[in-house]
Amino acid sequence: MSDVKKKHEMYYWAERLGVSLNSSQPELEMLYLNELKIVDLMPEMLVMVRSVVAKQTFCIRRKPITAFEHGISISFQNIINSRLNTSISDKKILQQMQPHVRIMPLHVESDVCFPKNINIQQVTIIISLDYLKSFIGKDNTKFEYFFNNEKTLWIEEFMSPEIAEVVNEFSLTKTQETLSDAYYRLKSLELLFYLFKNLSTRANITHQYLSKYELESVYRVRDRIAVSINKPFIQDELVKLSGMNVIKLRKIFMQVFGKGMYSYYQHLRMQEAARLLREEHLSVSETGYQLGFSNLSYFGRLFERHFNMKPKKWSRNKQ
Known part of the structure; x- marks a missing residue:
């Protein structure tokens, strides 16, 4: 898929999620989309695999995502191994950032920045909180800060070896021809399992609203x-x-x-x-x-x- 087609697909899905990118189109033209794969598992989840390189440093303001009434975005940032077919002439100048997982509510605006020549690679799961609560089951009481007060939710977690392995498998797998939805749902839930296993070891603190x-x-x-x-x-x-x-x-x-x-x-x-x-x-x-x-x-x-x-x-x- 060409870069132009990938950008058209990105704009299409942004509109479906209730996040118009029209005002940011001039800035996004400075973005090279090395990879874009979107898996529609709505209304429970939407999964996006993305690898991008910015020709110049820029930031855009991401509007709230309205396609999910109550939901969160879980972004597995900076995949360790992924394809890199960028048109950037000198690939040696491309840099990698520390792998991590960022969790944030869908209803808040946030600044999304693309530093020049940084290869930003991510698998993002946008998920309904009701579906997530059902998946976690009886142990959801350990994560009340996710479900009782969405406004306070903004978390960053290191990417464990187990998470990194699944994320890389996810990103490197070609689109499945048979049972593709089942495959990507299974891999997404596997990522969520390892993530919440890690989060369960965090200190039990009171989460406050963050300005x-x-x-x-x-x-x-x-x-x-x-x-x-x-x-x-x-x-x-x-x-x-x-x-x-x-x-x-x-x-x-x-x-x-x-x-x-x-x-x-x-x-x-x-x-x-x-x-x-x-x-x-x-x-x-x-x-x-x-x-x-x-x-x-x-x-x-x-x-x-x-x-x-x-x-x-x-x-x-x-x-």
């Missing part, structure tokens, strides 16, 4: 942490950046990301350590020093705590 300002603030802090993993963690700087007091920032950060700021920082460091060992083939000492560890014994213990394996052994097993 646009609070969300923007907490993401500023998250972004600062993400680009500073080779530097010492300084909480006072993050508090100042957020414009909130430390207690409020800690609470909102935990609500959205499921970890405290320092735990999040260490998690990102270990994910990057695993990448450096696996993809860059750095030694354990080179990896530790590059991430700002002066004590390599501590680095080794922290790595083993995250991956249940010493970094040297993990590196050998992944080669």
Whole structure:
């Protein structure tokens, strides 16, 4: 399917979901659609597989999705392995972002940004809350914040290996000729199972309403942490950046990301350590020093705590 046909399909489905993209058409012309696959399982679900590259950095304002009376969007962002047939001349300049899962309500507006030359790959499930509640069954009481107060719902979760495996299988599978709806429904429910299994381990906290300002603030802090993993963690700087007091920032950060700021920082460091060992083939000492560890014994213990394996052994097993 050509890029033009893919964009026509994207505009068509946006209209069906109640989200007109006409006002954003000039910006979207800067977007190269490497892949677009939409599976219609409405009224329970709609599934979209998308891989895009922006020729220039731009943002658009996504309007509320009205096709579902009560629903959420679950987006598995930045697939690890996917086809890349982009017309961008120098594919070496394309960058990948940290895989994660973002959950948000359909009734709110949100800014969707496309950074230049970033390969954004995602599987998005738009799902009715009634259907989701039925799927979870009797354990839905553990996730009351999903169903009792939709306004508070804005969550980001790391992509576990189990989720990544299914997401990649989902994205790489060609359209099924036989029982295609059954296949994609089954894979979608498998993703939801692993996601809610992970979410069930989060600390039990009271979810509060989050304003646009609070969300923007907490993401500023998250972004600062993400680009500073080779530097010492300084909480006072993050508090100042957020414009909130430390207690409020800690609470909102935990609500959205499921970890405290320092735990999040260490998690990102270990994910990057695993990448450096696996993809860059750095030694354990080179990896530790590059991430700002002066004590390599501590680095080794922290790595083993995250991956249940010493970094040297993990590196050998992944080669």
